[in-house]
Amino acid sequence: MADPYAEFQKPALATGSDPYAEFQTPVAQPVQQTAAEPQSPGFFKTLFSDLAGMLKPTAQNPYPGMGVEEKTRATEESAQRFKERKAAGYSLPYRVTAPVAESIGVNVSGMEESAKQGDPGGVLGHAAALPVAVATGEAVGRGLSKVGKLRTEMGGGPQGFARKFTGVESELGGN
Numbered sequence: 001m002a003d004p005y006a007e008f009q010k011p012a013l014a015t016g017s018d019p020y021a022e023f024q025t026p027v028a029q030p031v032q033q034t035a036a037e038p039q040s041p042g043f044f045k046t047l048f049s050d051l052a053g054m055l056k057p058t059a060q061n062p063y064p065g066m067g068v069e070e071k072t073r074a075t076e077e078s079a080q081r082f083k084e085r086k087a088a089g090y091s092l093p094y095r096v097t098a099p100v101a102e103s104i105g106v107n108v109s110g111m112e113e114s115a116k117q118g119d120p121g122g123v124l125g126h127a128a129a130l131p132v133a134v135a136t137g138e139a140v141g142r143g144l145s146k147v148g149k150l151r152t153e154m155g156g157g158p159q160g161f162a163r164k165f166t167g168v169e170s171e172l173g174g175n
Contacts, residue, residue: 040114040117040118040119040121040122041114041119041121041122041125042119042121042122042125043121043122043124043125043128044125045122045125046107046110046114046121046122046125046126046129047125047126047128047129047132049110049125050107050110050125050126050129050130051129051132051133053107054105054129054130054133078099081098081099081109082095082099085098104130105129105130105133106126106127106129106130107126107129108126110122110126111123111126111127114126
């Protein structure tokens with residue numbers, strides 16, 4: 001039978017090296033931080049972010065002579081964005097229609113930022129926010145009108161509706 005300790009070598013004490021160095025806890029090396037690429041938010045995050053932004057009123061005062069400061073600031077910001085889009089190489093039709101889209105609630109600057117990041121889902125999420133909001137409003141409006149029509153057909157007030165819906169009306173003798 002072969003000697004199991006034949007390959008074992010004793011540490012050399014004459015060299016001055018620490019024989020227990022391999023058993024000591026290593027000194028912690030500083031971790032180098034690498035710049036992580038910014039995560040692209042994607043379709044749903046941008047969609048819900050834009051929908052939430054639509055719930056916050058940002059309209060300006062519609063009366064002439066009132067809110068002049070904020071109207072002036074908005075005009076200056078729009079002119080600045082027009083210049084930035086021109087410098088970025090956007091076409092004239094795009095630069096003219098982008099403020100119109102922003103005025104009806106489209107997050108154009110968010111779409112542009114997602115496009116710069118190469119995030120097609122983000123661009124589509126920003127683009128889909130306004131149609132989703134309009135479709136949701138339409139669906140809710142139609143649903144409420146159906147409820148109102150059903151309520152009217154079933155007896156008007158809540159008591160008549162509840163009586164006919166639960167069948168209590170027939171038990172009460174038609175009252």
